[in-house]
Amino acid sequence: CRFMLTEEAHHLFVGDTGVDRVVRRSAQLTKESKNGLASELGGVDLEVLQKYVNYWFSYCLDLFGSEVSSNASEAFAAGLKGRFQEEKRTDDHVLLEAYKTIPVMEDGKLVDKTFPLRQVLNEVLREDYRDDCAKSVVRWNKTLASEGLDFQLKLPNTRFHRRQGLYAGTHFDPEGNPIDDATWEAKRDTWLPTAEDDAFLRRIMGQVLERGKMANWIAPPRRGIDDKAEDFQYVRFH
Numbered sequence: 001c002r003f004m005l006t007e008e009a010h011h012l013f014v015g016d017t018g019v020d021r022v023v024r025r026s027a028q029l030t031k032e033s034k035n036g037l038a039s040e041l042g043g044v045d046l047e048v049l050q051k052y053v054n055y056w057f058s059y060c061l062d063l064f065g066s067e068v069s070s071n072a073s074e075a076f077a078a079g080l081k082g083r084f085q086e087e088k089r090t091d092d093h094v095l096l097e098a099y100k101t102i103p104v105m106e107d108g109k110l111v112d113k114t115f116p117l118r119q120v121l122n123e124v125l126r127e128d129y130r131d132d133c134a135k136s137v138v139r140w141n142k143t144l145a146s147e148g149l150d151f152q153l154k155l156p157n158t159r160f161h162r163r164q165g166l167y168a169g170t171h172f173d174p175e176g177n178p179i180d181d182a183t184w185e186a187k188r189d190t191w192l193p194t195a196e197d198d199a200f201l202r203r204i205m206g207q208v209l210e211r212g213k214m215a216n217w218i219a220p221p222r223r224g225i226d227d228k229a230e231d232f233q234y235v236r237f238h
Helices: 002-032 046-062 070-077 117-146 181-191 195-204
Strands: 099-106 109-116
Touching: 002 046, 002 117, 046 117, 046 181, 046 195, 070 117, 099 117, 109 117
Parallel strands: none
Antiparallel strands: 099 109
C-alpha cells in the first residue's frame, strides 16, 4: 500500500510538472513568434492548451459517476466509500441528517434542488477533485506570469461537456450556462480540440532520445528526479 501510494503520488507530480513544462515552453515560443503563435515555431498555442484542459478535465469528471446516486449512498452506509479527507471533516460522519443543494435542469433551466447528502457523495468528491485541479492551474498561471504573459488558463464549469450524470444530454458553455444546440455547434471548436489540433500535436511530438536534449514543444525540467543532472541517463535503449 505504501509503495502504491508513493508511486501514484509520483505519477501526479510528473503529470502536473509535465503540463507546467509545456505551458512554459508555449509561453516562450509565443513571445518569440512575430504573430504571438507558439505553433509557428513548433510549439502548442496557449488557446489550444486551454481546449485540452477543457477536454480532459470534463472527461475526468464523468469518472465520479452521477451527481445523484443510490449506489454511492449504500457504499457510504456500508463503510466502503468515504469523502476526501474524511478524517478532517467536522460533522458526525454518518450523514443521516445532512443535505446538499445542487442545480438540476428542469424545463430547460437550472433549478436548485436539495438532496440527502449520502445520495450526492459523488458530487462532493467531484467538487473536491475540481478544487485540487484548480491548484495546479494556479501554478501553471504563475508560470505564464513569470514568462511575462497575461494569458491565464482556467477550468471549465463542472457542467461543461458532460456525458454522465444529470448534465449529460444538455449543452453548457464553459461557465456552466445552458445553451442550445446551435450555439454549441457554433462554439464547440473554440472550446474543445479539433481533429486539426490533434493532428498538429501528433506531428510536432516526435521522440528526442539524445541525452540532455528536449523536444521543442516542452521546456526542460526545473531539476531532475532526486536532483540528478539534466543529461542523466534515466533510460537505456538496447
